[in-house]
Amino acid sequence: MSFPPATEEDRLVGPRVRKVALYIVLSGMVLFYLIPIETGLMTAITSPESYTGQTPFLPPLEPLVPGTGEFSLEAWGGALDGLSGGLVNSLVLVVPATVLSGLLGSMAAYGLTTVDWRGQVGIYVLFIAGIFIPYQAVLVPLTQFWYNVVPLRTAFVPLAELLPLVREYHWKLVALIITHTAYGLPICTLLFRAHYKKLSGEMIEAARLDGASVTTIYRRIILPLSIPMFAVVFIYQFTQIWNDLLFALTIIQFGDASVVTMDLVGIGVSQSGTNFPLRMAAALLAALPTLVVYVLFGDKFAEGVAT
C-alpha cells in the first residue's frame, strides 16, 4: 500500500465537508448557549407597553419592523428600583466573604502541605468532603445557631446606635458572611493546595536553612507566589457567593437584609400578569457582576471549576 488508508468517513464525505459540518455544529451550540441570554436581553430593552412577545429574540425596532416593540430602558429603571437594596446587601456580603474564605483557604492549604504527621491526610479529607456536602444537611442547625445560640442580634443593637452606617439588620449579613466563609473554605483549600504542591521545594528549603520561620516563609515566599491562584479563588468564590440563594433564604429569611437573588425571585409578577421586560432586565442586572467577571476573567473561572 503506497498511500495511507482512507477512513470510512473520508471515503463517504470529503474532509472539507466534514470541516464545514464541524463548524456548523459548533456554531449551532453557540446559538443554543446564547439564545436564552440574547432573548432575555432583547426583551429587557423593549418597552413593557409595546411588548407583544411574538418575536422575543428580535431587537425592538418598532417603527421599522412592526410587532417587535419599541426600544426603551424603562424596564432597567424598574429593575434597579426593585433590586437596589438587594444589590447593596449582596455587595456588602460578597466582598468580605470572598476575601476571608480565600485567605483562610490559602493558610489552611499552606499548613496542610507543610505538616508532616499521620493525621495530615485525614484533616485534608475532612476539608475536601466539605465541598460535596448538600447544604440542606446543615440548614436547620444553622438557623438554630444564628437565631438562638449566637447573640449576634443583640450585639448589633448598640452598634447600630453608635456607628452611622450600621443598621440592626446587618447582623444577618455578618452571620451570612461567616457562613459563606466556613462553607467556601473547603474548595478554597483544595484549589490552593493543588497550587502549593506544584511550587518548587528548593526555594523553601533555602529559606528554611537561612532560619526563616514558618510564618516568614508564608509571608515572604508563599503569599507572593499565590497571587495567580488568589485570582482564581476570588473569582470562583465571588461567583458562588453572589449566586447563592439557599443560605440567604434560610439565614436572612426576610426583611431589609435580603440579597439580590432573593429579591429577584419575586420580581416582575403582579396581579395583572407577568412583566417580562422587567423580569428579564432584573435577571440580567442580578447576573451582571458575575457576567462582567466572567467576560473579563473567563480563563481564570475555567481554571477554578476544572481543578
Place this chain on the structure above:
Amino acid sequence: MRNPLDRSGRRRSGEEETHPAGDRTTGWRSLLRRDSVRSAPFWLPPFLLVGLFVYGGIAWNVLLSLTDFSGLGTPDYGSLDLENYRAAFADPLQAMVNYLAGVSGWVTSGSIEPQTPSWSDLTIDPVWNSLGNTVLLMVGFSVACLALGLVLAILVDRGVRFEDTFRTIYLLPMSLSFVVTAKFWLFMYNPETGLVNLGIQALGFGPVRIVQNPELKLGAVAFALIWQFSGYAMIVYLAALRSIPTSHFEAARVDGASTVRMYWRVIVPQLRTATVSALVVITVFALKAFDFLFSMYGGYQPGPSADILATRMVREAYANQNWAYGSTIAVVLFVMALCIVAPYIYSQYQRGEL
C-alpha cells in the same frame, strides 16, 4: 516531588525518639518545634471553622432528626427516637408497587398512607415521591450532561479555529446563578411568548404548557440544568483529552479505525478518571438544585412531579415548621451524597492524589 519541609519534619521526629523518655523539657521543646505544631496557626483556625459548621452542623442535624422539634421553644433532646424515619420510609412495598406499575410514576400518594407522627395533628407524606424524582433527575441530568460535554470536548479538540471563543461561550451559563437561569428558562418555556413554544408552533403544533405540566416539568428542569452545566463537563473532558499523548490518536488512525470507532475504542476508555470526577461534581449539583426550583416556581411548592428532596426538605422545615422532619429528609440527602462522594474520595486517596 516531596516538600522539603516534610523531610525536615520527619528528621526531627526521628531525633525525638532518641531522647530518653524522662527528659520532659526536651520532649516538650521538640514537640513545639514540630512542623505539625508550628504550622497549626495556619491550618487549625480554618479547620475549627469547617469542623464547627460542616461537621458540627451535620451531627446536630442528625440529633435534631431524632427529636420532635416543630419550632416552639428549644428542641427536646431528652426523648430521641426513630419515629421520623419510620414516617419518612413508611410503606416501602406500596411505593415499589406504585413505581413498577407506573401508576403515574411516583406521583400518587393515594395508596401510600400519609403518616401522623405523635408530634403533629397533621399528616406528613413519606419521602418516596421526592426520592424518586431526585434519583430520576440525578441520573438523567448527569448522563445527558456528560454525554453532551464529551461530544463538545471532542469537537472542540479537533483543532478548530476560535477554540477559546467556543469554550468561553459554552461555559458562560455556569457563571450564572440558578435563580437567573430559572428566570431565563421560565421565559423560554412560556406558553404564549416563550421561544421554545414559538418553535413548537412554527412546526405546526399547538402551544404546550411546559413548566406547569406534570409530565414535562422534571424534563424541563433537567434540560435547563443541562444548558447550564454541560459546559463544565466539556472543560473537564477537554483537559483530559489534552493529556492523552498524540501518538494514541495517530496509532488508532494508522490502524485504519474510523474516527468514531477510534474515539470509542481508544480515547473514551482513557477518560475514566475525568468522567468520574465530573460525574461526582455534576451529581452533587443535581442534589443542590433547590435554588433553581425555588426560583422557577416562585416559592416552596414546585408540585409533586418536580419535587426533589432538596425542595422537600426546605419546605418541611421553613414553610411547614416541621423542623425535625426537615432534618430527617436532610439526613437522607446527606447519606445519598455520602454514597457518591465517599468512594470517590477513597479512590483519590488510594491513587495518592490527596
